[in-house]
Amino acid sequence: MDKGANVTHADSNDQALAVLRSGRGADLLMVDVALDIRDLVARLDAERIHVPIVACGVTNDARAAVNAIHAGAKEYIPLPPDPDLIAAVADDSRDMIYRDEAMAMVVKLAQQIAGSEASVMITGESGTGKEVLARFVHSHSARSKKPFITVNCAAIPENLLESELFGHEKGAFTGALARRIGKFEEAKGGTLLLDEISEMDVRLQAKLLRAIQERVIDRVGGNRPVPVDIRIIATSNRNLTEAVREGRFREDLMFRLNVVNLKIPPLHERPSDIGELAEYFTKKYSRANGLPLRPLSTEARRALNINRWPGNVRELENTLHRAVLLSSGAEIGVDGILSPDGARLDQARGTDLAAHAVMAAEQITRNLVGRTVAEVERDLILETLKHCLGNRTRAANILGISIRTLRNKLNEYAADGSPIPPPHGSSELKGAA
Ligand SMILES: Nc1ncnc2c1ncn2[C@@H]1O[C@H](COP(=O)(O)OP(=O)(O)OP(=O)(O)O)[C@@H](O)[C@H]1O
Numbered sequence: 001m002d003k004g005a006n007v008t009h010a011d012s013n014d015q016a017l018a019v020l021r022s023g024r025g026a027d028l029l030m031v032d033v034a035l036d037i038r039d040l041v042a043r044l045d046a047e048r049i050h051v052p053i054v055a056c057g058v059t060n061d062a063r064a065a066v067n068a069i070h071a072g073a074k075e076y077i078p079l080p081p082d083p084d085l086i087a088a089v090a091d092d093s094r095d096m097i098y099r100d101e102a103m104a105m106v107v108k109l110a111q112q113i114a115g116s117e118a119s120v121m122i123t124g125e126s127g128t129g130k131e132v133l134a135r136f137v138h139s140h141s142a143r144s145k146k147p148f149i150t151v152n153c154a155a156i157p158e159n160l161l162e163s164e165l166f167g168h169e170k171g172a173f174t175g176a177l178a179r180r181i182g183k184f185e186e187a188k189g190g191t192l193l194l195d196e197i198s199e200m201d202v203r204l205q206a207k208l209l210r211a212i213q214e215r216v217i218d219r220v221g222g223n224r225p226v227p228v229d230i231r232i233i234a235t236s237n238r239n240l241t242e243a244v245r246e247g248r249f250r251e252d253l254m255f256r257l258n259v260v261n262l263k264i265p266p267l268h269e270r271p272s273d274i275g276e277l278a279e280y281f282t283k284k285y286s287r288a289n290g291l292p293l294r295p296l297s298t299e300a301r302r303a304l305n306i307n308r309w310p311g312n313v314r315e316l317e318n319t320l321h322r323a324v325l326l327s328s329g330a331e332i333g334v335d336g337i338l339s340p341d342g343a344r345l346d347q348a349r350g351t352d353l354a355a356h357a358v359m360a361a362e363q364i365t366r367n368l369v370g371r372t373v374a375e376v377e378r379d380l381i382l383e384t385l386k387h388c389l390g391n392r393t394r395a396a397n398i399l400g401i402s403i404r405t406l407r408n409k410l411n412e413y414a415a416d417g418s419p420i421p422p423p424h425g426s427s428e429l430k431g432a433a
């Protein structure tokens with residue numbers, strides 16, 4: 001609270017949900033490990049309220065921490081809580097990691113349009129990084145020093161969303177005990193992220209359209225328009241065109257919001273990102289938990305690569321968080337790569353492993369068309385090298401090229417700014433790299 005946080009206390013999961021539904025957003029839920037965290041996660045999920053959960057408990061016992069993480073908590077913090085630790089979790093360094101060509105193209109477009117005032121529509125499946133990309137656009141814009149405010153249109157009941165967005169005057173409705181400033185005014189000079197915009201009801205869409213077009217809003221119960229200065233970014237994991245066709249979304253509003261459309265591909269369509277993100281999360285959670293950094297074993301990497309990741313980056317992140325906490329040997333083995341229900345990822349889907357391999361192969365083929373030979377060659381070389389944990393000799397063998405050719409290529413890529421896996425040298429080929 002000394003650092004400027006607002007804290008609301010709730011006695012139970014039910015009460016916490018009621019608070020969140022009421023439209024009072026939260027950056028973080030700190031939940032006693034004694035409560036049913038799994039139940040809370042499931043109910044938040046069902047209502048599509050995305051807020052990180054940090055479990056807390058008086059014990060410093062690793063088992064309690066692991067159980068909480070298994071149940072869906074992002075972190076475990078021992079009590080009494082250390083303010084710096086909470087601040088670190090709440091801040092959650094907003095890095096955007098990518099390596100795949102498909103994602104690089106999206107990021108490039110985002111960079112190009114960040115400086116403009118144009119509204120941006122970000123689409124992609126759940127967990128693909130829409131919010132991460134929205135923050136990226138904001139932080140690369142002239143508004144970066146001003147607030148970035150998020151409103152989840154799906155999480156807030158219809159009748160409360162209007163006042164959440166536009167604010168209300170005292171006495172505007174029963175329970176409006178004081179004037180309340182809405183998110184449009186809170187975001188003054190900055191960026192407003194309208195998350196899951198497709199869920200907004202048509203009546204409110206009309207008011208939103210007016211706000212965007214005329215740059216003024218009306219507080220609920222207010223009688224004079226208030227000027228607003230914000231840039232709008234909207235996200236949707238549904239096809240808006242379809243919503244328009246079904247009459248659930250205004251076409252004119254879609255065109256207003258859709259000045260630029262950033263489409264984030266699902267994680268399984270950007271295979272090079274899987275390894276890159278996996279490494280990033282491994283480092284992040286090792287550091288956050290004060291654990292030694294353990295590299296992912298080759299089998300663990302393979303299991304990550306062939307998984308379908310229906311929950312996209314969010315699912316990958318949770319999987320690696322668990323893996324980091326559960327591993328104890330020299331490296332993170334495939335037995336630490338578990339699905340949320342605790343089954344081994346490589347075995348849980350073992351029966352259709354072959355199907356996955358076929359799908360992965362198809363994916364690769366599909367990703368080839370439209371790219372130059374030089375680009376594909378670079379990705380093949382770098383991916384193979386990563387697969388070999390940086391071992392040059394082994395990578396050259398697999399690639400069927402000489403070690404000299406490989407080194408020349410790597411120098412070329414390094415000069416172009418590509419990150420090159422450092423020589424690791426596996427045990428049996430020590431010194432060869
Ligand atoms: N490129 C990335 N680099 C690092 N972390 C990422 C990246 N993309 C996503 N994440 C992480 O994955 C999680 C999900 O990302 P985010 O909330 O942006 O997804 P989303 O598309 O908004 O999901 P939803 O549709 O469910 O709201 C977050 O914890 C985020 O930090």
Ligand SMILES: [Mg+2]
Nearest residue numbers: 050130131195
């Ligand atoms: Mg989101």
